Amino acid sequence: xxxxxxxxxxxxxxxxxxxxxxxxxxxxxxxxxxxxxxxxxxxxxxxxxxxxxxxxxxxxxxxxxxxxxxxxxxxxxxxxxxxxxxxxxxxxxxxxxxxxxxxxxxxxxxxxxxxxxxxxxxxxxxxxxxxxxxxxxxxxxxxxxxxxxxxxxxxxxxxxxxxxxxxxxxxxxxxxx
Amino acid sequence: xxxxxxxxxxxxxxxxxxxxxxxxxxxxxxxxxxxxxxxxxxxxxxxxxxxxxxxxxxxxxxxxxxxxxxxxxxxxxxxxxxxxxxxxxxxxxxxxxxxxxxxxxxxxxxxxxxxxxxxxxxxxxxxxxxxxxxxxxxxxxxxxxxxxxxxxxxxxxxxxxxxxxxxxxxxxxxxxxxxxxxxxxxxxxxxxxxxxxxxxxxxxxxxxxxxxxxxxxxxxxxxxxxxxxxxxxxxxxxxxxxxxxxxxxxxxxxxxxxxxxxxxxxxxxxxxxxxxxxxxxxxxxxxxxxxxxxxxxxxxxxxxxxxxxxxxxxxxxxxxxxxxxxxxxxxxxxxxxxxxxxxxxxxxxxxxxxxxxxxxxxxxxxxxxxxxxxxxxxxxxxxxxxxxxxxxxxxxxxxxxxxxxxxxxxxxxxxxxxxxxxxxxxxxxxxxxxxxxxxxxxxxxxxxxxxxxxxxxxxxxxxxxxxxxxxxxxxxxxxxxxxxxxxxxxxxxxxxxxxxxxxxxxxxxxxxxxxxxxxxxxxxxxxxxxxxxxxxxxxxxxxxxxxxxxxxxxxxxxxxxxxxx
Numbered sequence: 001x002x003x004x005x006x007x008x009x010x011x012x013x014x015x016x017x018x019x020x021x022x023x024x025x026x027x028x029x030x031x032x033x034x035x036x037x038x039x040x041x042x043x044x045x046x047x048x049x050x051x052x053x054x055x056x057x058x059x060x061x062x063x064x065x066x067x068x069x070x071x072x073x074x075x076x077x078x079x080x081x082x083x084x085x086x087x088x089x090x091x092x093x094x095x096x097x098x099x100x101x102x103x104x105x106x107x108x109x110x111x112x113x114x115x116x117x118x119x120x121x122x123x124x125x126x127x128x129x130x131x132x133x134x135x136x137x138x139x140x141x142x143x144x145x146x147x148x149x150x151x152x153x154x155x156x157x158x159x160x161x162x163x164x165x166x167x168x169x170x171x172x173x174x175x176x177x
Numbered sequence: 178x179x180x181x182x183x184x185x186x187x188x189x190x191x192x193x194x195x196x197x198x199x200x201x202x203x204x205x206x207x208x209x210x211x212x213x214x215x216x217x218x219x220x221x222x223x224x225x226x227x228x229x230x231x232x233x234x235x236x237x238x239x240x241x242x243x244x245x246x247x248x249x250x251x252x253x254x255x256x257x258x259x260x261x262x263x264x265x266x267x268x269x270x271x272x273x274x275x276x277x278x279x280x281x282x283x284x285x286x287x288x289x290x291x292x293x294x295x296x297x298x299x300x301x302x303x304x305x306x307x308x309x310x311x312x313x314x315x316x317x318x319x320x321x322x323x324x325x326x327x328x329x330x331x332x333x334x335x336x337x338x339x340x341x342x343x344x345x346x347x348x349x350x351x352x353x354x355x356x357x358x359x360x361x362x363x364x365x366x367x368x369x370x371x372x373x374x375x376x377x378x379x380x381x382x383x384x385x386x387x388x389x390x391x392x393x394x395x396x397x398x399x400x401x402x403x404x405x406x407x408x409x410x411x412x413x414x415x416x417x418x419x420x421x422x423x424x425x426x427x428x429x430x431x432x433x434x435x436x437x438x439x440x441x442x443x444x445x446x447x448x449x450x451x452x453x454x455x456x457x458x459x460x461x462x463x464x465x466x467x468x469x470x471x472x473x474x475x476x477x478x479x480x481x482x483x484x485x486x487x488x489x490x491x492x493x494x495x496x497x498x499x500x501x502x503x504x505x506x507x508x509x510x511x512x513x514x515x516x517x518x519x520x521x522x523x524x525x526x527x528x529x530x531x532x533x534x535x536x537x538x539x540x541x542x543x544x545x546x547x548x549x550x551x552x553x554x555x556x557x558x559x560x561x562x563x564x565x566x567x568x569x570x571x572x573x574x575x576x577x578x579x580x581x582x583x584x585x586x587x588x589x590x591x592x593x594x595x596x597x598x599x600x601x602x603x604x605x606x607x608x609x610x611x612x613x614x615x616x617x618x619x620x621x622x623x624x625x626x627x628x629x630x631x632x633x634x635x636x637x638x639x640x641x642x643x644x645x646x647x648x649x650x651x652x653x654x655x656x657x658x659x660x661x662x663x664x665x666x667x668x669x670x671x672x673x674x675x676x677x678x679x680x681x682x683x684x685x686x687x688x689x690x691x692x693x694x695x696x697x698x699x700x701x702x703x704x705x706x707x708x709x710x711x712x713x714x715x716x717x718x719x720x721x722x723x724x725x726x727x728x729x730x731x732x733x734x735x736x737x738x739x740x741x742x
Contacts, residue, residue, distance in 0.1 A: 079288035080400045095397040104289050104319055105397050128288040 048139060057136040057166050061119045064112055064150065065158035067131050067168055073100065074156060075131035078107040082123035082132050090116035091123060110152040114140055133169055135162045179257035182234065183207055184264060190255070198250035198261050199227055207263050210272060210301045212386045213338035214251035217443045217555075218347060222249040224338050226301065228271045229253075230262040247271055269305065276306035282361065283387075284319045284333045292388030294401040298336065322366070324354070325373030327393055327447060328382060330365055335389035337363050341381035348444065348555030349377040365389070376551065376559060379450045380443075383433060394451055395431045404430055407682035408731055410669050412517060412606070412662035413449035414560040415567060417671030419732065420445060422453075422663045422682035429453045429663055429683060437732045439675055446559045455606045456661040456683075461644055464688045465496045466656045488656050493690055497698045500640065500655060501533060507598035507638040510534040511590050514574065515542035515602040515642075516564035517659075518692055519667025520676075520722070521711040523566075523573040525696035526602065531577065532700070538590055540582035541570050542602060545624055560672055563608070565662070569670035572721050572736075592632050599636055602692060603643035604659035623647040642692060660691035666708045667693065668725060670736065676725060677733035678712065 001008070019025045045052050054060050067075045078095035090113040098106040123132050135158060142148040150158075178189045181196075183205035190196055190204070197220070199209045212224035227250035232243035241260050247267065255261070262268065279298065287293040320332040342354045342365065353373045357366045367373055373381070382392040401423075409422040411432070418441035421433045432453055434445040455461075466488030491499065504510055512530040514523045530537040545563040552558045574580050590596050605624040623645070630648035633639050641653035650656050663682040670676045685691055694706040716726035724734045 077289050078397070080403075081288055084400065084402065097397060104286070104321070 052138070054136040054138070058169060060136040060138075061121045061134045063114070063135050063137040063140050063158060064117075064123070064155055065133055065135050065162060066110060066152065066155035067133060067159050068156065068163075073103075074106060074110075074152065075129055076107050076110060077103065077129055077131070078105045078110075079128060081126040081128060085122040085126035087120060087122065088116045088118045090114075107152060110155065112150045112155065114142075114148045114150055115145060130168065135166055137162065179255075181205075181255045182258075182260045184262060196255050198229060198231065198248075198253045198255055198259075201255045201259070202229075202250070202261055202263055207261075209250045209263055210297075210305060211251055212297060212301075212336060213340060215340055215384060215443075218340060218343045218384075220252050221339060221343070222252040224275070224336070225249065226272065226275050227251050228275075229268055230265055232260040232262075234258040234260055272301075272305040273307050276302050277311070279336050280306070280310070281312045281314070282333070283336070286319055286334075290331075290334065290388040291391055291396055291401070292334075292385070296388055297386035323372075324365075324367050324390075325378055327378050327451075328373050329391045329393055329396065331389050331391060332364055334387050335365055336387050337365075338386060339365075340384040340386070341365065341390060344377075344381055344384055345373070345375075348380070348553060348557065349375050350554030351375040354381070376446045376448065377444060377553060377557065379447045380434070380445070383443075392431065399425060399430045406433075407663075407680060408435060409663060409682050410565065410677045410679045411445060411449040411452070412565040412669070413446070413452045413563065415562040415565060415672040416441065416558060416560045417565050417669050417675065417677060418445045418449060419677065420449070424663070424683050427683045429456055435731075439732055439735070440671065440673075440677070441557070444555075444557050446557070448559065452606060453661075453663065455644065456663060458645075460646070461686065461689075462646065462650070462656060462658040463686055465491045465493060465658065465690075467491050467499065468654045468656075493695070493698075496655075496657065496695065501699060503638050503654070504533045504598050504600065504640070507636075508534075509536065509538070509596045509598070511538040511540070511587055511596040511599045513540055513542035513584065513587055513599070513601045513603075514570050515604055516544055516567040516570050517542075517604040517662075518566065518570065518602055519665055519669060519708065520566065520569040520573060520725075521667040521708045521715065522665070522691075522693040522696060523570045524576070524715050525693065525700060525711060526600075527573060527577045527579075529696050529699045530600065538582070538587065538596060539574055539577055539579035540587035540590075541567065541574060541584060543584045543605070543624055545605060545608070547608060562672065564605075565671065566669040568672065568674060569668065569676070572670065576719050576721070588629065588632065591636070594635075597636060598638040598640075599633060600640040601633075601642070601649060602659070603641065603647070603649075604661075604692070606644065606661070623649075625649045657695070658685075658689040660685050660689060664689075665691050665693065668708075668712055668729070674736045675733050676722075676729065676736050678725070678729040 069075045078093055080093055083091040083093055092111045093107050094109040095105050096108040098104060121134055124134050178192060180187050180189055181201045183202050184207060186205050188205045190201060199211055199214060202209050209227045209229060211227040213221055214227060228247040229250045230243060231248055231253055232241050234241045236258055280302065287299065293299065318333055322330040322332050324330045339356060342356060345354045346352045353367050353371055354365055357364050379392060382390045403425050404423040405425060406421040406423045409420050411418040411420045419435040419437035421435050422429055423431050423433060432450050434441060434443055436443050469487055469489050510530060510533060512526065514526055527539055530539060544567055546561050547563055548561050550558055550561050571580065574582060591599060603624065608622055625647050627648045630652055633649060634652045639653045640655040640657065641650045642657040642659050643650055644659050644661060664685040666679065666681040668676050668678045693708055697706040712725050716722045724736050
């Protein structure tokens, strides 16, 4: 489409009126906004002494966890779809044949580089078995870069830690592929 | 010329060509979906995916008479006036029904199926199938069956196209696979005690249009959409099969055959297919080194660790100058040009050698031969000569007036004491292991024995360029790393004088220069190592290689044919 296309309506900036040109009315308008915020209730919390409240844990995107199936095994089937969907390339999986008869393959190693992660939630979207989920844990700190690469055991322990407060998001689907 | 009408488009075919509707439609740019048909196998027309409408145009009146029912395109030959309709409502409806029937009994476990991403069932269902599932059964079982040392069968994913069964009967001639039971209970199986164990077994995995046959070597290793592919040539034997090297982040994950009617058609053998593991072997020589103390003082046979300590690492820039100086100082030079090198590398090596010593003795390197040529009923031959470029190196040596000089001649020269220095290029991959362990060859088994290597011990300077340690590298003054087959670029000429040009698929490990790069720098040429420039120059200067002057087609050129023309 060209700028001269007749279907485009071009708007012109309105010329300043008398009140704008006098400056003082707008100045008072600005001061009013500042004054209103001075007396309104505070939303800032003193983190970390004070914990912020997470609105809806179902849609909050915090630290990842790897869910367990009812038998306590890792639910992941090592399909690499999260690693494929990940725009930050922070997921590294090594797949191998599973030791269980009802499952074909499982992750021998599953690593998420939490420092590379941008917490977009695409891995959660992509997962066909709801094995990877983002919890509402938001204070993610570590003393070294190595510590921030979460391996399978650590991600499973996040699940053990959060499963009571945050049940599996789609528990009804259950089962594995 | 006969004319075929594909969806209203008239295309001419050769007068003596025998094409079926799928092939004719492909010429017109129309893809007729098919599972069971494969150009290299007999036609069974069992999958019904290629059903199309056909008819015949009357040559005199131009009136078209259509066949009332759909016919399988794979089984219907075309002739002058044949009318093919590939996109009518009737055809589309038929394809959707075939897809639906196939998926009724298919465990839709694409996320854990290794074929996902290159699966015809996925592709065709996306293109021709319907979105909703009307069947209320969910047979999500996935039974696994071990059919051979290299192949696993996922029974429930199979769509019974029987390509694999026909392959073992017609091409490998071994007939291990068969169809058991009838109707909806049909399954692929092997007889008890007769596993799918032949040198071409891996091809059934490539043939399988779905994820039913899995290659144990590749299973669960990588999803196919992560792989990048480079058109390459197999270096396993002198047949020089066209392959695709599939890799990711400089790691090869699998080799696949590349269709080439002049060389390997659609197949490759398992020796070649699994013959890439040595590329990523820890035992490879990864740095250029020069011997610290003379041979003998460090103990030649002291084992791998101590032998390695006897070499001091050398920067490649110093190798380029130091090697030339050392060889020039030593005197009469003998050079073994390995049949693993490309034509370009061989040519540059000869030029380097003659620039150091104008009288340098050039000879073909050791040619590994294992057993006899093995030909299968389908016409595929595995050559006994386990190197890809003997012909090419011989032709290059002929250019330098050293035609006919072989490895034994070079050994005789060394034994007679007339040479003071030798430069042995090797780059031999370890020989393929026995059938039980053909995946991983043993790098400890060397191409040269201790006694032969000992004859080189008296030389003033011995340069050995190889992938792995060998008895010869233990007596070397210079030990240089070599590149594996996927790490080189250039031209190989196979046993039938067919030249194929290929590019580098993966970068060699850090610290390794492919041979060509060293020769390029030793010749003092400017810029980056450019095998294409070398090839053009070689083609201009030599009538033998004239056919390589321009861009070489992906399927290669026959050097002899162009010479006659």
